[in-house]
Amino acid sequence: MNRQRIQLVQAALQRRKLDAMLITQPANRHYLSGYTAVDHSIQETAGVLLLPAKGKPFLLTDSRFILQAEEEAAGCEVELYRKGLYPHLKQLLPQLSIHRLAFESHYFLHSSVMTMEKMTDAIGVTLVPLTGLVERMRAVKNEDEIRLLKQSVRLNERVFQLVYNTIEPGMTELEIALALELTMRELGAEGPSFDTIVAFGTNAARPHAVPTDRVLRSGDIVLIDMGLVLHGYCSDMTRTFVAGKPRSTYLERLRIVRKAQLAAIAAIKDGAICRDVDQAARTIISNAGYGEFFGHGLGHGVGLAVHEDPSLSPRCRKKLRAGMVVTIEPGIYLPEWGGIRLENMAVVRQGGCEILNKDTTGLDR
Amino acid sequence: MNRQRIQLVQAALQRRKLDAMLITQPANRHYLSGYTAVDHSIQETAGVLLLPAKGKPFLLTDSRFILQAEEEAAGCEVELYRKGLYPHLKQLLPQLSIHRLAFESHYFLHSSVMTMEKMTDAIGVTLVPLTGLVERMRAVKNEDEIRLLKQSVRLNERVFQLVYNTIEPGMTELEIALALELTMRELGAEGPSFDTIVAFGTNAARPHAVPTDRVLRSGDIVLIDMGLVLHGYCSDMTRTFVAGKPRSTYLERLRIVRKAQLAAIAAIKDGAICRDVDQAARTIISNAGYGEFFGHGLGHGVGLAVHEDPSLSPRCRKKLRAGMVVTIEPGIYLPEWGGIRLENMAVVRQGGCEILNKDTTGLDR
Numbered sequence: 001m002n003r004q005r006i007q008l009v010q011a012a013l014q015r016r017k018l019d020a021m022l023i024t025q026p027a028n029r030h031y032l033s034g035y036t037a038v039d040h041s042i043q044e045t046a047g048v049l050l051l052p053a054k055g056k057p058f059l060l061t062d063s064r065f066i067l068q069a070e071e072e073a074a075g076c077e078v079e080l081y082r083k084g085l086y087p088h089l090k091q092l093l094p095q096l097s098i099h100r101l102a103f104e105s106h107y108f109l110h111s112s113v114m115t116m117e118k119m120t121d122a123i124g125v126t127l128v129p130l131t132g133l134v135e136r137m138r139a140v141k142n143e144d145e146i147r148l149l150k151q152s153v154r155l156n157e158r159v160f161q162l163v164y165n166t167i168e169p170g171m172t173e174l175e176i177a178l179a180l181e182l183t184m185r186e187l188g189a190e191g192p193s194f195d196t197i198v199a200f201g202t203n204a205a206r207p208h209a210v211p212t213d214r215v216l217r218s219g220d221i222v223l224i225d226m227g228l229v230l231h232g233y234c235s236d237m238t239r240t241f242v243a244g245k246p247r248s249t250y251l252e253r254l255r256i257v258r259k260a261q262l263a264a265i266a267a268i269k270d271g272a273i274c275r276d277v278d279q280a281a282r283t284i285i286s287n288a289g290y291g292e293f294f295g296h297g298l299g300h301g302v303g304l305a306v307h308e309d310p311s312l313s314p315r316c317r318k319k320l321r322a323g324m325v326v327t328i329e330p331g332i333y334l335p336e337w338g339g340i341r342l343e344n345m346a347v348v349r350q351g352g353c354e355i356l357n358k359d360t361t362g363l364d365r
Numbered sequence: 366m367n368r369q370r371i372q373l374v375q376a377a378l379q380r381r382k383l384d385a386m387l388i389t390q391p392a393n394r395h396y397l398s399g400y401t402a403v404d405h406s407i408q409e410t411a412g413v414l415l416l417p418a419k420g421k422p423f424l425l426t427d428s429r430f431i432l433q434a435e436e437e438a439a440g441c442e443v444e445l446y447r448k449g450l451y452p453h454l455k456q457l458l459p460q461l462s463i464h465r466l467a468f469e470s471h472y473f474l475h476s477s478v479m480t481m482e483k484m485t486d487a488i489g490v491t492l493v494p495l496t497g498l499v500e501r502m503r504a505v506k507n508e509d510e511i512r513l514l515k516q517s518v519r520l521n522e523r524v525f526q527l528v529y530n531t532i533e534p535g536m537t538e539l540e541i542a543l544a545l546e547l548t549m550r551e552l553g554a555e556g557p558s559f560d561t562i563v564a565f566g567t568n569a570a571r572p573h574a575v576p577t578d579r580v581l582r583s584g585d586i587v588l589i590d591m592g593l594v595l596h597g598y599c600s601d602m603t604r605t606f607v608a609g610k611p612r613s614t615y616l617e618r619l620r621i622v623r624k625a626q627l628a629a630i631a632a633i634k635d636g637a638i639c640r641d642v643d644q645a646a647r648t649i650i651s652n653a654g655y656g657e658f659f660g661h662g663l664g665h666g667v668g669l670a671v672h673e674d675p676s677l678s679p680r681c682r683k684k685l686r687a688g689m690v691v692t693i694e695p696g697i698y699l700p701e702w703g704g705i706r707l708e709n710m711a712v713v714r715q716g717g718c719e720i721l722n723k724d725t726t727g728l729d730r
Contacts, residue, residue, distance in 0.1 A: 037573070040559060042407045043471070044672065046573070063660025064572040067700060082660075105476035106408065110468075111496050113475045131476050178550050185543050191560075194405060207429040208402070208411070295428025295447075307409065335432060 001033045001075035005137065006057060012133055013053040019098040021130065023049035025107035027304040028134040033057065035073040036232060037065050042109060048085060049076070052096055060088055086119045093125055105129035132309070139301055139309040140323040146347055148233040149302065149325055150356055152189075153345055156228050156235035157359040159183045164361060169218045169243055173198040173211035176224070184228045193227035193234035193306040204240065204339040207296055207331060218244040221338040227306055234306040236327050238343035241362035250340075253290070253332050257340045258363055260284040260330040264298055264312075268326070268346060268353040274316035281330040282314065290332045299327040302345055324348040325356070366398045366440035370502065371422060377498055378418040384463040386495065388414035390472035392669040393499040398422065400438040401597060402430050407474060413450060414441070417461055425453055451484045458490055470494035497674070504666055504674040505688040511712055513598040514667065514690055515721055517554075518710055521593050521600035522724040524548045529726060534583045534608055538563040538576035541589070549593045558592035558599035558671040569605070569704040572661055572696060583609040586703040592671055599671040601692050603708035606727035615705075618655070618697050622705045623728060625649040625695040629663055629677075633691070633711060633718040639681035646695040647679065655697045664692040667710055689713040690721070 009032065013021055023029050026039050029049050037046035047061030047069055059076040061069045069078045081088035093101065101120065103113070113127070120127050141149065163179045177198040184192055199209035200216050204223035216222065220243050227236035240257075242250055260281035267280040278298040285294045297313030302325050310318055312326055320326075326348065331341030342363060346353040374397065378386055388394050391404050394414050402411035412426030412434055424441040426434045434443045446453035458466065466485065468478070478492070485492050506514065528544045542563040549557055564574035565581050569588035581587065585608050592601035605622075607615055625646035632645040643663040650659045662678030667690050675683055677691055685691075694708030707728060711718040 037575075038560075040672065063698075067571050068573075068575075103475075105479070106474055108475045109471055110473045110475050110478045110494060111470035114470070114494070129475060129479070174550070178547065182543065182547055185539070195403075195556075206432050208433075210402075210433075307405065333428075 001057060001073060002031070003075070005032050006051065008137060009051060009134060010053050013051070013102065016102070016128075016130075017100065018053060018102045018128060018130075019100050020050055020052040020093075020096065021102040021133075022104065023051060023134065024104050025134070027138065027308070028104070028107075030232065030304055031134060031138055033059055033073040033076050035059060035069055035076075037061075037068055042107070045085075050089070050092070052098065058092070060085060060092075086116055089116075090119050090123060093120075094123055098125060100126050100128055102128045102130040104131070104134075106131045135309050138303055140321055141303060141325055141347070142323065145233065145303065146323070146325065148231050149235070149345070149347075152228060152230040152233045152235040153237070153356040154358075155184075155187060155189060155230050156226065156237055157357065159187060159189075159228065160224065160226060160237065160239065160359060160361070164239075167216070167222065167243065169216050171216050172213045173200055173203065173216075174213055177211040180224070180226055189228035189230050190232070191229055193229045193236060197223065197225035197238075199223045199339070201338050202336065205333045205335045205337065207333060207339070207341065216243055219247075221250065221340070223339060223341060225341065225343065232304055234302050234304070236302055236306055236343065236345060237357060237359070238329055238341045239359070239361045239363075240340045240342060249337075254340055254362070256285060256288045256290065257330050257332055257342050261328055261342050261344070264328045264330065265344075265346060265353060265355065268320060268328070268348055270320060270322040270348055270350045272320045274310050274312050274318050274320060275314050277320070278312050278314050278316075281328070285330060285332060293332050293334055294330060295333065296331070299329050299343075301326055320348045322348055322350050366422060366438055367396070368440070370397050371416065373502060374416060374499060375418050378416070378467065381467070381493075381495075382465065383418060383467045383493060383495075384465050385415055385417040385458075385461065386467040386498075387469065388416060388499065389469050390499070392503065392673070393469070393472075395597065395669055396499060396503055398424055398438045398441050400424060400434055400441075402433055407472070410450075415454070415457070417463065423457070425450060425457075451481055454481075455484050455488055458485075459488055463490060465491050465493055467493045467495040469496070469499075471496045500674050503668055505686055506668060506690055506712070507688065510598065510668065511688070511690065513596050514600070514710070514712075517593060517595040517598045517600040518602070518721040519723075520549075520552060520554060520595050521591065521602055522722065524552060524554075524593065525589065525591060525602065525604065525724060525726070529604075532581070532587065532608065534581050536581050537578045538565055538568065538581075539578055542576040545589070545591055554593035554595050555597075556594055558594045558601060562588065562590035564588045564704070567701065567703050570698045570700045570702065572698060572704070572706065581608055584612075586615065586705070588704060588706060590706065590708065597669055599667050599669070601667055601671055601708065601710060602722060602724070603694055603706045604724070604726045604728075605705045605707060614702075619705055619727070621650060621653045621655065622695050622697055622707050626693055626707050626709070629693045629695065630709075630711060630718060630720065633685060633693070633713055635685060635687040635713055635715045637685045639675050639677050639683050639685060640679050642685070643677050643679050643681075646693070650695060650697060658697050658699055659695060660698065661696070664694050664708075666691055685713045687713055687715050
């Protein structure tokens with residue numbers, strides 16, 4: 001467990017007059033306890049962290065994960081629930097004199113809250129929904145975390161470059177995606193941080209394309225969006241290029257997307273408003289006449305999760321803070337034609353930002 | 366979309382005097398609409414199905430997925446929400462005269478329900494939590510689905526056998542896991558249905574072991590739990606064996622687990638109570654003195670999701686019905702020694718069951 005982070009959460013609980021908090025969101029659980037297990041789905045937790053406002057945290061899990069939990073969550077009381085989480089809490093909460101219990105409302109199913117409420121009602125415990133407490137802490141990285149993120153980005157670029165050099169007409173999207181994911185693991189990544197996107201030609205018009213057995217032909221656009229997990233930290237990068245000689249329309253649109261990306265990068269600094277950064281890129285794409293073909297937000301935070309706070313979206317009024325790590329990924333998508341997206345990661349600094357990427361494939365034509 | 370399934374849900378809505386239902390659970394959405402997109406996480410939906418009690422369903426999604434949705438969800442009205450799901454619903458629900466709206470309480474975040482409630486309160490719509498309606502339909506497969514599940518199992522076994530024949534001392538858990546996942550994709554699977562488990566020696570004592578760089582030595586136990594997705598349908602199989610010559614303790618424990626598995630298989634039939642099937646296996650393991658080392662339930666349903674209804678757990682009082690497809694996976698796990706789990710899939714029939722597996726590796730010693 002991370003004592004300093006635990007103490008920050010405990011101080012926040014004390015300020016809110018809460019006796020404890022249940023941490024169910026897997027990256028939050030990892031961030032505070034060191035326990036790295038992943039949930040198969042939200043309906044099947046690998047364990048729950050019960051963090052009292054004072055004293056030792058408890059990591060509650062089942063027999064499938066007990067050995068891993070004991071090994072990784074040093075400093076936590078690891079307890080096995082044999083008959084389910086709620087019967088276990090029904091015993092434990094009164095022992096710890098917990099009366100007001102916070103839970104992560106944004107990572108707790110509605111039906112689970114109803115089930116838990118029956119139990120807490122029976123023992124006189126009040127449930128308090130809480131949202132984003134640990135996420136706000138996680139959004140700002142310290143230098144150790146930034147170093148790990150850089151390592152993740154560096155390995156991701158190495159994997160990209162190795163596979164990029166083998167790409168040639170005749171290969172399929174699936175084949176390239178597979179080669180990328182295989183190379184990630186062979187070079188020591190825990191795995192991809194999301195399902196790798198490889199899209200040729202008109203498939204690149206789908207921002208979340210799923211690789212198919214479509215065959216690459218000379219002149220096709222190739223869009224690759226890939227990331228990996230290394231020592232728990234995620235990377236995320238998109239490159240777009242053409243197999244063979246690009247046409248002038250492609251180069252024109254590429255320059256617009258790149259210009260939008262650079263404008264956003266210039267707008268990033270401690271104190272900048274998220275939606276202003278999005279707007280810096282969006283204005284350039286709109287002025288070039290492609291506003292309606294850039295349908296998604298500009299970027300998102302990256303850390304233990306590949307999508308986390310902050311959100312660089314047209315609707316986000318929050319401020320960037322030094323130490324936040326974000327993607328900058330403008331795009332243009334035309335259904336009959338294809339798409340271009342360029343994505344780098346940056347750490348927010350005082351007065352500016354630092355780009356984590358070194359790879360320049362397809363950026364500088 | 367699947368008209369017959371849609372009509373069954375609509376009839377259920379009419380009986381409950383509900384005007385419509387929001388389908389958010391990805392496998393349910395797929396089952397009803399044909400739309401195969403996966404959600405990156407529960408916090409980032411790839412789309413929501415709004416199914417009125419009468420008339421055409423609506424598939425609501427964002428710009429990232431709109432092309433895929435239009436292609437796959439033929440028969441649904443596909444609509445793009447530009448400003449988010451709730452603003453879109455605020456316009457659409459009154460147009461469709463929807464007053465009582467059901468939602469999937471077991472796949473809706475507590476905080477999302479609170480956000481949605483503000484919107485529905487403002488337009489006089491009542492939210493009704495509903496749980497398991499589509500899951501109960503999905504649990505019973507028709508013969509077309511059983512055929513697809515058999516294909517998935519067959520391919521999974523082929524992958525296992527190909528890699529099994531290459532396993533030798535000196536290989537690592539990660540290497541074998543990677544070879545399995547690569548072979549799955551090369552032979553046409555969409556991907557693994559869950560993170561492949563390969564565990565040697567004492568690592569096999571963790572039912573949800575994560576593959577490491579541990580090196581296989583002669584005499585080690587090897588536990589492999591693997592599954593794949595083919596045409597949307599999942600498989601799930603576990604084999605345990607020894608690299609080299611097994612010791613007598615191993616063979617003794619293996620026979621107990623296998624005997625437990627066969628006892629459970631003999632108990633499966635239309636009308637059997639889930640926990641009685643679990644008990645058939647558990648009794649044999651307990652009588653042999655290993656009761657406390659079999660900590661998980663006996664099995665689970667498999668279909669579009671790798672874990673779905675029914676649950677063959679000691680607490681489930683529901684009845685098996687013909688057409689359900691379940692895993693039977695008893696195990697013994699001893700922290701200092703290792704573990705043995707054997708897992709096959711079976712379809713429940715009148716008076717018995719049909720085992721979907723043909724592979725017998727490690728089962729018959």
